[in-house]
Every structure is written in C-alpha cells, then in structure tokens.
Amino acid sequence: MSELDQIKKEAQIEIVTTKLLEFYKNNKKKVIFSGIFVFFLAIFVVTYSFHIKNINQKYSVILQELFLQDDFDNKKLQELVEQNNSKAIKLVASMQYAKILIREGKIDEAINLYLTINKDRDHDQFFREYAGLMAIKYLIEKNDNKKYDILNIINRIEKDSSNLKDHITEQKAIYFWKNKMIKESEEIFQKLLKNIETPEKIRQRARIMIEIGIN
Numbered sequence: 001m002s003e004l005d006q007i008k009k010e011a012q013i014e015i016v017t018t019k020l021l022e023f024y025k026n027n028k029k030k031v032i033f034s035g036i037f038v039f040f041l042a043i044f045v046v047t048y049s050f051h052i053k054n055i056n057q058k059y060s061v062i063l064q065e066l067f068l069q070d071d072f073d074n075k076k077l078q079e080l081v082e083q084n085n086s087k088a089i090k091l092v093a094s095m096q097y098a099k100i101l102i103r104e105g106k107i108d109e110a111i112n113l114y115l116t117i118n119k120d121r122d123h124d125q126f127f128r129e130y131a132g133l134m135a136i137k138y139l140i141e142k143n144d145n146k147k148y149d150i151l152n153i154i155n156r157i158e159k160d161s162s163n164l165k166d167h168i169t170e171q172k173a174i175y176f177w178k179n180k181m182i183k184e185s186e187e188i189f190q191k192l193l194k195n196i197e198t199p200e201k202i203r204q205r206a207r208i209m210i211e212i213g214i215n
Helices: 003-026 028-068 074-082 087-103 109-121 125-142 150-159 165-178 182-194 198-215
Strands: none
Touching: 003 109, 074 087, 087 125, 109 125, 125 150, 125 165, 150 165, 150 198, 165 198, 182 198
16 A cells, blocks of 8 residues: 555544544434443343243243143143243143143133134244144034134135145035035045045045045
8 A cells, every 4th residue: 555545544534533523522412322222222132031031941841840740730831821922832832721621621712722823923834724723623523603603714724724725625625514515515525536636545535525425
C-alpha cells in the first residue's frame, strides 16, 4: 500500500469515527437507553431460556417416572397434557392419556383429545395423522351422527393427510358401509383395491369388504 493510500484510509477511518462521535453526542440519551434496553433484554432472554429448560426437565422427569410405574397417575399425566412449554412431552403425554381414557370407557374425552392432537400443527405430521385415525375409528364405532359431524371430520382429516391417507380413506369406506351407503362404500374400496400403491393389507381388506357389499 502506498503512502497516499494509507493517508486516504486513515482519513476515511477518521471521518467515520467523527460521525459516530457526533451521532453519540446528538443522541446520547437514546444510545444509553438502547444499550440498557439491549442489556436487560439479553438478561431476560437468558433467564427465560433457563426457566423453560428447568420446567421441561421437570416435566421430563415426571413423564419418565410415570412410564416406569405400573399404574399411571392420571392427574400428573393430565398436567403434562395441559402444559404448553414442551410440545414433545405434551404429545407423548396426550397420546398416553388418550389410551387411558379409552381403557376407562371415556370414549368422548379420548376422541376430543385425539382430535386436538390432530389439529395441532406444532406436532409431528405422522402423529397428527395417527391421532386423527384413532379419533375416526372410535367415531365410527360410536356412529353417533347427532353428536358428531363424523363425515365432515373424516373429510377434513383425510384432506390433511399424507402418511396414513389410505388408512383414513379405508375408514371412510367403512363409515359409508356401516351407514348402509353401500354404493359409496364400494366405490372407495374399489379405488383402494385397484391402486397398486395402496398397502397390501388394506387391499386385502378392501377385497373382502367388496364381496360383503355385493352379497
């Protein structure tokens, strides 16, 4: 670098430094306030992060203890379902709690919980679809069309599904069959049977249901 270039560089640095000093003098209060604000914001973020980490750790310990016990403590499990700090723990707890509700004969509560899991887009897509599938199965088993708009629920979950779409479509056909809508049921089973990408077990069940429908 030549001496002239060095002088130009130093001059540019001096100009920038001067402008910064002038800006500081003219906005001293704002700069100090901004600095204090950023400082306390950083402290808040770090403190809050440790707080959430500690809460999640506490919930994780509770969940581990529950899985190691022969009988779940429903109140503790429900606490994990209702918390909103850890989605992963909430999902595991919700799925387990739904099973307990089914075992206790609280089918409506289980269905509502499965539907809640299915609607929560913060959860993993596969488990959302699985929860939706479970809700549909119990809705079809109850077949209470006065209390639930079952077909609308099935259509919504089916439309939003990709991993378990064929399983959900199969349940839709079963719903039609159970409600004496044989033509609609058979049409869906025929599509499932003819689609080579449909899982083999579903195609086998579709073939059986078509034969039952015809007879």
